Amino acid sequence: MNERQARHEIVSVAHRLYDSGLVVATDGNISIRLASGRFLFTPAGRCKGDLVEDELLVCDRGGHLETDGRLTSEAPMHFEAYRIRPDVNAVIHAHPPYTVALSLAGVSLEADLLPEMVMTLGRVPTAPFAAPSSAEGAEAIKGLIDGHDAVILDRHGALTAGETLIEAHHRLERLEFCAKVTFIARLIGEPMRLTDEQIERLRTTVIG
Numbered sequence: 359m360n361e362r363q364a365r366h367e368i369v370s371v372a373h374r375l376y377d378s379g380l381v382v383a384t385d386g387n388i389s390i391r392l393a394s395g396r397f398l399f400t401p402a403g404r405c406k407g408d409l410v411e412d413e414l415l416v417c418d419r420g421g422h423l424e425t426d427g428r429l430t431s432e433a434p435m436h437f438e439a440y441r442i443r444p445d446v447n448a449v450i451h452a453h454p455p456y457t458v459a460l461s462l463a464g465v466s467l468e469a470d471l472l473p474e475m476v477m478t479l480g481r482v483p484t485a486p487f488a489a490p491s492s493a494e495g496a497e498a499i500k501g502l503i504d505g506h507d508a509v510i511l512d513r514h515g516a517l518t519a520g521e522t523l524i525e526a527h528h529r530l531e532r533l534e535f536c537a538k539v540t541f542i543a544r545l546i547g548e549p550m551r552l553t554d555e556q557i558e559r560l561r562t563t564v565i566g
């Protein structure tokens with residue numbers, strides 16, 4: 359993707375993340391792998407609801423900035439996803455509240471509860487606890503992001519990846535929706551898993 363289009367998409371998705379409560383205050387970060395092989399990142403310490411295109415940062419794969427500004431301390435997680443997944447061109451890290459709440463309670467989203475999980479995201483693993491903004495974050499997602507497009511960060515948030523930023527954003531929204539439904543279901547009773555036969559049928563269904 360060219361840089362101009364990427365700047366526009368990042369700002370648009372950043373505003374939507376903030377407006378839908380998937381990040382608050384200055385939380386979260388978004389990046390895109392540019393056609394040039396460089397990366398475009400949201401800057402550290404800025405509210406995603408107020409972001410404008412000129413504030414975005416361009417850097418190389420080592421995180422060396424080409425422009426003034428401060429790269430997010432969570433950038434190593436993004437670089438790890440790009441390194442392991444050549445098919446990935448966009449990464450979002452956010453703090454979706456229901457997803458985080460379930461991780462606090464030790465409730466896994468690897469259970470096959472909702473058809474859309476089986477048909478789209480698949481089972482979403484939870485990475486071991488790592489202090490937010492630490493180098494441990496990249497280590498925590500290693501071994502999980504290769505086989506999954508969404509990973510929950512224990513007691514912290516989520517990371518989603520996509521061939522495009524829109525795809526990564528939809529995966530984040532879908533993850534949070536499934537966490538919310540699971541949360542509500544558990545208030546009423548014990549959620550029932552799909553049967554093996556139902557799961558098999560879903561896996562062979564083409565989504566229209």
Ligand SMILES: [Zn+2]
Binds near residue numbers: 452
């Ligand atoms: Zn975070």
